[in-house]
Amino acid sequence: MIVPDLITWSFANPAMALTLRTLFESELLSIRHGVARPAPDDSKELECETADLVLLPIAGVLAKHDGPKQHVIANANHAIFLGTGQPYRITFPGDIGDEALVLDFSKEALMQMLVDAVGVEQLYAPALRPHSLLPPASVLNRELLWRHLHEPVVNQLAVQEISVSVLTSSVQAACLDRQQLQRTRHTQTQARRRSQVEAVKELISLCPQQEWALDELASHVHASPFHLARVFREEVGLPVHRYLVRTRLARALRAMQASCADLTQIAHASGFASHSHFTSSFRSVFGMTPTQSRQRNSTS
Template structure:
C-alpha cells in the first residue's frame, strides 16, 4: 500500500492528518496497530477494515471508523480504488472526557461501542465543512476544534450499542449549570472578541470539557461557539464602521478577523452584503 500522510492541523486538543492510500501490487496485508485511539473519516474511495478472520467492515465517505490503541487490524481496498481520509487524533485526556460524557466509556474500542458507524447526513456535511476549513488560507482554530468535537460526538452516538447510556450521562448535569457555563463563555467572547480563542481554552475557563461546551452552547444559544464569536466581532466592526474615514482593513484586524477577505466573507454571510455596500447604504440615509 502506498500511503501519503500530511499534517493539516495541530493543537493541544487534537491533531488532524490527511491520508491518501493507494493499493500496490506488493501489498502484504500485514496487521497494523495504532499507538492511540483514532477516528478515521473517509472522504473519498472505499476501504475494508479487517478485525479478524471473516470479520470486516466496508467504509466510504458516509462512515466513521474507530482505530483502537493496541487493537490489530488490516486495511484492504475493494476494487483497487484506494481511499482518502481525515485522521482525527484527540489528546488522551480530551478523548476520555468526551467519551465519558457521551457514552460513559473511556476508550473507543469497547463492547459498548461498535468499531464503525454510518454517519448521520448532517455529520457528512459537517465533515465536508471541516475539510473546507482545513484548506482555508487562514485556519480558524476554534471552528476546526468545534466541528471535530461535533464529529466525534456524532460518531460515538451513532456507534452506541445501547443509546440509553447517553441519556443517563446527560441527566447528570442540571439546566442551571449549563446556562451558567454558556453565559460565562458569552461574557468572555464579548469582552475579548479580538482574541484567537480555542475550544479547549474556553472549556477550561468554565471548568468543563470541549465536547460538553460545544453541545450545550449550541443548544442554549442556537449557534455554535465559533459562529457566535464571528457575530460578536461583526457587531463590533459595525460600530467602528460608523466612522467613515476608518479603513476597513484596520477595522477587520481590530475586530479579530485574520484579514480583509475573511472579514468581508463573514460580513456577507451574516448580513447579505459586503462591508463596502453597508457603508454606501448608510451614507444614503
C-alpha cells in the same frame, strides 16, 4: 493552522502504501490527510495503533479486518475507529484504495468527550461498535471541515468545533446502549449548563479579537470541549465559532458608525485576519458588504 508536513509511511503490511500530510495541529487534536493505495503483495500482517484515532473516509473504499471473518466495509458515509493496541488489517476491495481524514485527539480530551457523549473512557470499548454510519449532517460537516482546513487562514476554533461535532455524532451512532447514552446526556443540570454558556459568552464579549480555541474556552468553564460545543449550540442556537464571528461583526459595525477609519483597520481591530475575511463574514450575516453598509448609512 496548516502544517507543511508530508510523510510516506511504509507499514509492516506491504499491501498498503499510505501517504500522510498534516493539515492541522493544536493541543486538542491533530488532523492528517491520508491517501492509501493497495500494493501488489496482499500481505496478511496486522497493524496496531499507538493512539485512538478516528478515520473519516472521503473517497474510495476500504475493508477493516478485526479478526478472521470479521470485517467492515467503509466509504465516505462511515467513521472507523482505530483503538490503541488493537490489531487490524486494511484491504481495498476492487483495488481502488481510499482517501481519508485522520483525527487524533489528545488522550485526556478524548476521554472527557467520550465520557460526556456515551459514558465510556476509550474509543475501542464494548459499548461501542468499532465503526459507525455517519448521520447525513455529519457527512456535510466532514466536508465543511475539509473546506476550513484549506482556507488561506485556518479558523482554529471552527476546525476544533466541527471535529468535536463529527466525533460526537460518530460515537453516538456507534453506541450499543441507547438508554445509557440518554442517562449520560442528562447528568448536568440545566442551571449549570446555562452558567457555563453565559461564562463563555462573557469571555468572547470581553475579548472578541482574541484567537480563542475550543479547549481553551472549555477549560475556563471547567467543561470538556465536547460538552461546551454541544450545550452552547443548544442554548444559544449557534456554534461557538459563529457566535464569535457575530460578536466581532457587531463590534466592527459599531466602529464603522462611530468613525471614518479604514475598513481594513477596523477589521483587524475587531479580530478578523484580513479585509476579505471581514467582508465575506459581513455579507453572509447582513446581506451586504461593509462598504455598502457605510454608503447606506451615509445616505439615510
